[in-house]
Amino acid sequence: MNLIQLTDLHCVRYGRQAMGRCETNTLAERALRAVRNFRPRADAVLITGDLTDNGLPGEYELLAGILRRTLDVPVYVIPGNHDRRENFRAGLAHLPGVTSDPEFVQYTIEDLPVRVIMLDTVIPGNPAGEMCARRMAWLEARLAEQPGRPTMIAMHHPPFNCGLNDAIGLRDMAGFTALVARHPQVQRIICGHHHRPVTAPVAQAVASICPGVAHQVELDLGQEGLIGLWNLEPAAFQVHVWLEQPGGPAIISHTAYVDSYPGPFPFQADPESPH
Ligand SMILES: [Fe+2]
Ligand SMILES: [Fe+2]
Numbered sequence: 015m016n017l018i019q020l021t022d023l024h025c026v027r028y029g030r031q032a033m034g035r036c037e038t039n040t041l042a043e044r045a046l047r048a049v050r051n052f053r054p055r056a057d058a059v060l061i062t063g064d065l066t067d068n069g070l071p072g073e074y075e076l077l078a079g080i081l082r083r084t085l086d087v088p089v090y091v092i093p094g095n096h097d098r099r100e101n102f103r104a105g106l107a108h109l110p111g112v113t114s115d116p117e118f119v120q121y122t123i124e125d126l127p128v129r130v131i132m133l134d135t136v137i138p139g140n141p142a143g144e145m146c147a148r149r150m151a152w153l154e155a156r157l158a159e160q161p162g163r164p165t166m167i168a169m170h171h172p173p174f175n176c177g178l179n180d181a182i183g184l185r186d187m188a189g190f191t192a193l194v195a196r197h198p199q200v201q202r203i204i205c206g207h208h209h210r211p212v213t214a215p216v217a218q219a220v221a222s223i224c225p226g227v228a229h230q231v232e233l234d235l236g237q238e239g240l241i242g243l244w245n246l247e248p249a250a251f252q253v254h255v256w257l258e259q260p261g262g263p264a265i266i267s268h269t270a271y272v273d274s275y276p277g278p279f280p281f282q283a284d285p286e287s288p289h
Contacts, residue, residue: 015057015126015127015128015254015255015256016054016055016056016057016253016254016255017056017057017058017059017060017126017128017130017166017253017254017255018049018052018056018058018059018060018251018252018253018254019059019060019061019062019168019204019224019251019252019253019254020045020046020049020059020060020061020062020224020227020251021061021062021063021064021170021205021206021207021209021223021224021225021226021227021251022062022063022064022094022206022207022209022226022227022228023038023041023042023045023061023064023065023066023077023226023227023228024036024038024042024064024065024066024067024096024226024228024229025038025039025042025065025066025067025073025074025076025077025080026038026039026066026067026068026073026076027070027072027073027076028072028076032067032228032229033067033229033244036228036229036244036246037228038067038228038229039076039080041227041228041229041249041272042077042080042227042228043080043083043084044227044249044272045227045228045249045251045272046080046081046084046085047084048251048270048272049084049085049251050084050085050086052253052270055087056087056253057087057088057126058087058088058089058090058123058126059085059087059088059089059090060089060090060091060130060132060168060204061089061090061091061092062092062094062168062169062170062204062205062206062224063092063093063094063095063096063097063135063169063170063171063206063207064094064095064096064097064170064206064207065077065091065093065094065096065097065102065106066096066097066102067096068096068098069096069097069098069101069102070098070101071101071104071105073105074101074102074104074105074106075105077105077106078105078106078108088110089109090109090110090111090123090130090132090168091106091109091112091119091132092119092120092132092133092134092168092169092170093119093134093136093170094136094170094171094206094207095136095137095140095141095142095143095170095171095182095207097136098138099118099119099134099136099138102119103119110123111123111132115134115152117148118134118148118149118152119132119134120132120133120134120149120152120153122156127164127256127263128163128164128165128166128201128202128256128265129160129163129164129165129166130165130166130167130168131153131156131157131165131166131167131168132168132169133145133149133153133167133168133169134149135149135169135170135171135184136170141182142171142181142182142183142184142185143169143170143171143183143184143185143207144171144184144185144186145184145186145189145190150189150190150193153167153193154193154196154197157193157196157197157199157200158197160199161197161199162199163199164199164201164263164264164265165197165199165200165201165202166200166201166202166203166204166254166265167194167200167202167203167204167219168203168204168205169184169203169204169205170205170206170207171183171184171205171207172184172203172205172207172208172212172214172221172223173187173190173191173194173203173205173216173221174187174214174215174216174221175187176208176212176214176223177235178208178210178212178231178233178234178235178242179208179231179242182207183207190216191216191217192217194216194217194218194219195217195218198218200217200218200219201218201219201220201264201265202219202220202221202222202254202265202267203216203219203220203221203222204221204222204224204252204254204267205221205222205223205224206223206224206226207223208223208231209225209226209229209230209231209244210223210225210226210230210231210233210247211223211224211225211250211269220265222252222267224250224251224252225247225248225249225250225251225252225269226249227249227250227251227272228249229244229245229246230244230245230246230247230248230249231243231244231245232244232245248271248272248273249271249272249273250269250270250271250272251269251270251272252267252268252269252270253267253268253269253270254266254267254268255267255268
């Protein structure tokens with residue numbers, strides 16, 4: 015399994031820039047080309063929210079065009095707080111699972127070695143996220159269906175505090191963590207929203223935030239609770255693979271950079287090397 019995660023594309027209408035100065039459309043297309051050229055080829059691509067900057071129909075139309083031009087593998091998407099659910103569902107209805115639930119964008123991916131559950135944490139008009147009673151019940155029911163199958167959950171808002179913009183995080187993290195703890199097959203939780211790489215425990219699972227493919231959030235841990243600043247640190251995506259381990263197979267996650275850097279160079283031992 016080679017599952018590629020991208021997040022927080024923040025596409026805007028043609029000719030616009032996000033926040034007046036970030037060329038998110040160009041950065042999204044560049045990242046998706048890097049994904050297309052990645053080897054081994056992705057079995058599937060997951061995009062974990064904030065696909066657009068304003069949730070406008072023209073932004074979904076532009077993104078759909080970029081996806082059509084760049085990828086020929088299955089693409090699975092969930093919304094973030096910058097999306098508008100009704101426009102998301104209309105503009106991306108051709109993607110698998112997007113309209114399978116009548117109210118939310120939530121569905122499962124069943125044809126990979128790991129079962130993936132895609133969640134919708136959006137509160138319309140609010141930058142924070144939540145799993146309301148209906149969404150929690152849906153998740154609990156899906157997890158009860160296949161208790162023996164290794165499972166990954168994808169959601170835009172991370173279910174843990176990270177010291178950056180936690181005021182716009184997920185509400186009722188304790189309830190979500192308790193639900194995960196009741197289902198030990200949940201190995202991995204992958205998220206977006208904070209535009210930089212972060213890893214944390216959530217019950218028995220490893221939870222992580224993927225870097226953005228456009229702007230990143232400044233690592234300013236002294237500003238907890240305030241809305242942070244952004245920068246153009248290296249854009250990246252993550253590659254989740256299923257690898258044999260001493261205790262049984264597990265999901266291992268790599269970070270791949272969109273940009274090119276000098277190298278690769280062969281390792282060459284110095285005469286003084288200990289091996
Ligand atoms: Fe975002
Ligand atoms: Fe977000």
